[in-house]
Amino acid sequence: LHRLVQLIDAAIERRKLDRFRVRGEIAIRAGFALDFVEPDSLDEPASVGRLREAARAVLGEGLQD
Numbered sequence: 001l002h003r004l005v006q007l008i009d010a011a012i013e014r015r016k017l018d019r020f021r022v023r024g025e026i027a028i029r030a031g032f033a034l035d036f037v038e039p040d041s042l043d044e045p046a047s048v049g050r051l052r053e054a055a056r057a058v059l060g061e062g063l064q065d
Helices: 002-014 017-028 047-061
Strands: none
Touching: 002 017, 002 047, 017 047
16 A cells, blocks of 8 residues: 555656645545555555555556556
8 A cells, every 4th residue: 555655646746747736636536644644554455455546546647556
């Protein structure tokens, strides 16, 4: 889960997007705030799936880890 958030941040930076707006939209779609994801957060399959789908919907691209 944490690695996926890092990939999202990298995509935002690479594409020079508004970090606050994009992360907020992804968080709303995923159902949880990205700021609360820590390196030791559990990789629950449902959470990972929701985050991956939210990122794809907002960024318009899939994320590869």
